[in-house]
Amino acid sequence: MRPIVTAAIVVALAATGCTNYGFDKANRVPQNDGANADVAGVSLRNAFLLRGNADPPAAGTPEALFAVLINDSARPVQLERITVDGGGSVQLAGPVTLPPNQPVGTGNQPIGTVSGVRANTVPMTFTFKDADAIRVSVPVKTRTDHFANLPSAPAGPVTPAPAPPSPTRPISPPPSPSPTG
Numbered sequence: 664m665r666p667i668v669t670a671a672i673v674v675a676l677a678a679t680g681c682t683n684y685g686f687d688k689a690n691r692v693p694q695n696d697g698a699n700a701d702v703a704g705v706s707l708r709n710a711f712l713l714r715g716n717a718d719p720p721a722a723g724t725p726e727a728l729f730a731v732l733i734n735d736s737a738r739p740v741q742l743e744r745i746t747v748d749g750g751g752s753v754q755l756a757g758p759v760t761l762p763p764n765q766p767v768g769t770g771n772q773p774i775g776t777v778s779g780v781r782a783n784t785v786p787m788t789f790t791f792k793d794a795d796a797i798r799v800s801v802p803v804k805t806r807t808d809h810f811a812n813l814p815s816a817p818a819g820p821v822t823p824a825p826a827p828p829s830p831t832r833p834i835s836p837p838p839s840p841s842p843t844g
Contacts, residue, residue, distance in 0.1 A: 697730070698799035704736035705761065705794050712777055712785060712803045713813055726780065726803065727773035727815050728753065732789075734761035741792040748786035748798075751779035756817030761791075773817050 697711035710730035734740045742759035755775040761767050768774045777785070782803070789797040804810050 696802065696804060698801045700797045700799045702795040702797050704734065705740060705791060705797065706733040706735060707731070707789060707797050707799060708733065708766075710787070710799060710801045712780070712801055713773070713810055713815065714803050714805050715815065725754070725776035725778045725815075727813065727817075728775045728777050728801075729768070729773050729813070730789075731766050731768040732759070732761050732774075733766050734763050734794075736794070737763055738793075739763065740794045743790045743792050745775065746788045746790070747777060747780060748788060751777055751785070753777050753787070771813055773814065775817060 695709045697709035698707065699709065700707045708731040710728070713727040713729060715724065715726075728745070732742065740761045742755070742761065745753040745755065747753060753775055754777075756773070759767060759774065777787075780803075784800045784802050787799060787801050789799075791797075806813070806815075
């Protein structure tokens with residue numbers, strides 16, 4: 664009986680200590696709150712709609728659409744349109760071209776806006792030229808916590824994230840150590 668009581672006390676103290684040192688759930692920002700999907704050649708990450716503080720939204724109020732798209736193929740892919748299953752409309756910020764192996768939609772800028780939806784999860788289809796369509800249920804987030812300062816509309820066309828810099832000269836391996844005798 665004594666080992667069980669001791670174990671319970673140790674667990675209780677550890678849980679209390681973790682909370683006091685900032686390891687509780689309230690202080691963590693989730694890495695990915697949105698919908699995710701993969702089809703041949705394209706990955707969709709962290710797709711979500713951002714609603715203002717009014718729930719349900721006023722009729723016709725656009726909601727910002729955030730998503731990261733990654734082209735896993737060797738040639739560029741074009742996002743042609745996004746549709747809302749069951750009604751609603753999507754206005755993209757501009758043409759969305761996905762270069763190979765470069766994420767598009769990173770940062771804190773929405774890729775478009777969605778109007779005419781009132782649910783907390785919205786089924787959407789992302790349609791690409793020369794790639795399979797992606798159908799996901801996109802969650803709707805409210806403008807609170809780490810979503811509070813995100814913009815409600817795109818600032819301009821969606822552009823790819825900068826590619827990592829390439830070296831200007833070949834990198835040679837370090838010299839081999841000389842044998843000692």
